Amino acid sequence: MSTTDADPDDTPDGETPRVVQTDDVLGGRPRLEGRRVGVYTLxxxxxxxxxxxxxxxxxxDLSVAEVHTAxxxxxxxxxxxxxIAERSGAPTDAGERIVRPDE
Incomplete structure (x- = not known):
């Protein structure tokens, strides 16, 4: 199957996607393993x-599973x-916060 025929729900290697942090990639910000796409970006x-x-x-060029993992x-x-938002200078509303799924 070519990459253009790949199912977007499948991960490239069939493995469960993981979030990793390494100092030498994206300044240590969390990202998807094997990718240079940061969790915060997604x-x-x-x-x-x-x-x-x-x-x-x-x-x-990610699987839907990778996006959901991020x-x-x-x-x-x-x-x-x-x-990360604060360090990147991203605009936020004063009352804005990330809500956990169990809240």
């Missing part, structure tokens, strides 16, 4: 309603996402 484009997980998968990580680590 979160911010999803959270503002800009794109659906499937659209993000297509735009970044979004779950962002939801589980709201303080880290807020810190």
């Amino acid at each position: 979160y911010s484009r999803s959270a503002d309603g800009e794109r659906t997980p499937r659209e993000l998968a297509e735009a970044y 979004l779950a990580y962002a939801a589980a680590n709201p303080d880290q996402m807020a810190s």
Whole structure:
């Protein structure tokens, strides 16, 4: 199967996607293993309603499972996402925060 015929729901290697952090890639910010796509990038484009997980998968050449893994990580680590947003100079509303799925 060529990459253009790949199912966007499948991961490239059939493995469960993982979020990793390494000092030498993306400045140590969390990202999908084997990718240079940061969790915060996917979160911010999803959270503002800009794109659906499937659209993000297509735009970044990821599987939908990888996008969902990144979004779950962002939801589980709201303080880290807020810190990344602050360091990147991303505009935020004073009352805005990341809401965990269990809240």
